[in-house]
Amino acid sequence: MLVRVINHTHPYSPWITAKYCDRFFCRLKGLMFSSALDEKEGLLLVEAGDSRIGASIHMLFMRFDIGAVWINSSMKVVDQKLAHRWQSNLMPSAPAKYILEVHPSQLKNFHIGDEISFEPL
DSSP: OEEEEEESSSTTSOOEEEEEEOSHHHHHHTTTTOOOOOTTEEEEEEEEEEESSTTOBOOTTOSSOEEEEEEOTTSBEEEEEEEOTTOOOBOOSSOEEEEEEEOGGGGGGOOTTOBEEEEEO
């Protein structure tokens, strides 16, 4: 399923089309072995609930850097980081339920405290 990611705090930011990934194997694979990520595409990893450990990601077998945006169950951005390929582990500074993996150029459009929503496409 695809969703549109909308930042309500910065409504003029370009929206992102993300693959909604709430199953174990989809989350496990993530973007591993992908060759690239378009600037307006992303992957939305969905965990069972807010957690720091459960929302951690790795960059093993990645061919490119990504922007990681962590969003809690209240739909607020709690952290964002540039994730470098082959980095072993990244964990958000606060518990999160959603991990939005985007092109690094999109990080400038997400800030801690921003209100986010997802709309099915």
